[in-house]
Amino acid sequence: MPTVEIDGRKLQVEDGVTVIRAAERLGVEIPHYCWHPGLSIAGNCRMCLVEIEKSPKLQIACNTRVTDGMVVHTTSEKTRAAQKSVLEFLLINHPIDCPVCDQAGECKLQEYYMDYDRQRSRVPLPAKVHKRKAKPIGPLVILDQERCVMCSRCVRFLDEVTHTSELAFYERGDHVDLDLAPGGTLDNPYSGNVVDICPVGALTNRDFRFRARVWYLERTESVCGACATGCNIEIYHREGTLFRFQPRENDAVNQYWMCDAGRMSYRDLQGEGRLTQPLVRGAEQFAPATWESALAAVAARLREGGVGIVVSARASNEEVYLLRRIGAAVSARVAGVSWSPPGAFHDDFLVKADKNPNTRGLRLQGLSPDGAADELLAAADLRTLILHRADLVAWRGAGSALERVPYLVVLDTDLCETAQYANVVLPVGTYAESDGTFTNHAGRVQRFHQAVPPPGEARAGWEALGALLAAVDGGIRFDDAEAVFTELAAECRPMNGMSYASLGTLGQPTA
Ligand code: SF4
Numbered sequence: 001m002p003t004v005e006i007d008g009r010k011l012q013v014e015d016g017v018t019v020i021r022a023a024e025r026l027g028v029e030i031p032h033y034c035w036h037p038g039l040s041i042a043g044n045c046r047m048c049l050v051e052i053e054k055s056p057k058l059q060i061a062c063n064t065r066v067t068d069g070m071v072v073h074t075t076s077e078k079t080r081a082a083q084k085s086v087l088e089f090l091l092i093n094h095p096i097d098c099p100v101c102d103q104a105g106e107c108k109l110q111e112y113y114m115d116y117d118r119q120r121s122r123v124p125l126p127a128k129v130h131k132r133k134a135k136p137i138g139p140l141v142i143l144d145q146e147r148c149v150m151c152s153r154c155v156r157f158l159d160e161v162t163h164t165s166e167l168a169f170y171e172r173g174d175h176v177d178l179d180l181a182p183g184g185t186l187d188n189p190y191s192g193n194v195v196d197i198c199p200v201g202a203l204t205n206r207d208f209r210f211r212a213r214v215w216y217l218e219r220t221e222s223v224c225g226a227c228a229t230g231c232n233i234e235i236y237h238r239e240g241t242l243f244r245f246q247p248r249e250n251d252a253v254n255q256y257w258m259c260d261a262g263r264m265s266y267r268d269l270q271g272e273g274r275l276t277q278p279l280v281r282g283a284e285q286f287a288p289a290t291w292e293s294a295l296a297a298v299a300a301r302l303r304e305g306g307v308g309i310v311v312s313a314r315a316s317n318e319e320v321y322l323l324r325r326i327g328a329a330v331s332a333r334v335a336g337v338s339w340s341p342p343g344a345f346h347d348d349f350l351v352k353a354d355k356n357p358n359t360r361g362l363r364l365q366g367l368s369p370d371g372a373a374d375e376l377l378a379a380a381d382l383r384t385l386i387l388h389r390a391d392l393v394a395w396r397g398a399g400s401a402l403e404r405v406p407y408l409v410v411l412d413t414d415l416c417e418t419a420q421y422a423n424v425v426l427p428v429g430t431y432a433e434s435d436g437t438f439t440n441h442a443g444r445v446q447r448f449h450q451a452v453p454p455p456g457e458a459r460a461g462w463e464a465l466g467a468l469l470a471a472v473d474g475g476i477r478f479d480d481a482e483a484v485f486t487e488l489a490a491e492c493r494p495m496n497g498m499s500y501a502s503l504g505t506l507g508q509p510t511a
């Protein structure tokens, strides 16, 4: 294993490791534009030039492999001069757009200028070459050709990851243009990723641009709930509103990417039909109720027996566990259910046809989503039915079956079609409004964290169900989702030994 010295600190690395990667391990950031860990090495921006002893000239850190005894300087005079020169070169024709550019706050040209350059331009403003601005190139992406630094990240992503090759460089020299192939459009199912990897404001997201400055937004680690893959994401939010999803690196799941449908699914989590308080049916209509009175009414009913519980694969592992506990306390039958739109898009990369985030988690707790709910609904002795995140009317046209159920309790985020048949409706939060875990299609248990509070009086699912369990069996309420998971992990064999701490930020495979 070669040993390398970077800025006076020694490190042993495996054969073949590049200087930029070795520096990363030491916490040394080498500025770069074209290099991206998920793409091939282009080596064209020269921003990563470093001084290497015994080498006659500066070398690019992204494409230079460490050799034994190599000594690298990332902050020497020569390196600094090169960084300044590269930035000056990139800025010759760059427009003075920063105050009106939506990339401000996450632009590598702005940041590196402040960190490594800070010199006045020697090129008069009128001499700049102008190119096309704000050109929509697909449903999600808009292109500003003047701002492009020709790093080719987007081109390589479309060549190497989606294999769709919509973008390329045309012309040469200072007239070079990043553009669509003639007659083309950027509308593949992963198009939004080019915005994430563009280091400058050349590619921006049509949905997000100009809605918020990124420095005002908070970030929360989560997983996408729009299909069974469970891509790792960051939720950007502010004052209770979600603004965007972006992928978070996890080599075992989604590498650096996510699909466009998942990216845009943040909007489904804050629709207009959100429930904000418990509802109890009076003679004709629903009337608002307190949680205490609604839970007391439901608990009294459950104790009378004849109970069925249907939990969907949109529920978290913690919610499934609590519903099973409630079921055990009142000798109820418990069934799983899952639903995806017929013919739902899927591919052999990330997107699954199963649009439920936790079908595998349901199965691991012994609940089959294949038809058990229909049997339960048909049972003659069914007196009370709980439906948890299961819109059986929209999914299965179960309206007439539900009309026959004497007492229906619906827990959901929205006033869905099924809720119209309910005696009691309990409002619960989305996965962006709660802590918990999903188990993805491959059996990986992954955490999501509460980003924003549930609206109005709605409660996180684990909290609502924990309170219902306490009302039914007189036990103590769980303090948090973690306490529920601790019990679940002790009880469910494939999750034995797991904890929120052991799941960490990247999750863990089940046994
Ligand atoms: S548009 Fe962005 S990602 Fe694509 S080449 Fe230009 S700077 Fe790089």
Ligand code: SF4
Pocket (backbone or CB within 6 Å): 224, 225, 226, 227, 228, 229, 230, 231, 254, 258, 259, 260, 261, 262, 263, 350, 351, 352
């Ligand atoms: S592939 Fe699935 S989990 Fe990943 S972003 Fe798309 S919908 Fe979400």
Ligand code: FES
Pocket (backbone or CB within 6 Å): 031, 032, 033, 034, 035, 042, 043, 044, 045, 046, 047, 048, 049, 060, 061, 062, 063
């Ligand atoms: S990052 Fe090394 S040449 Fe661009």
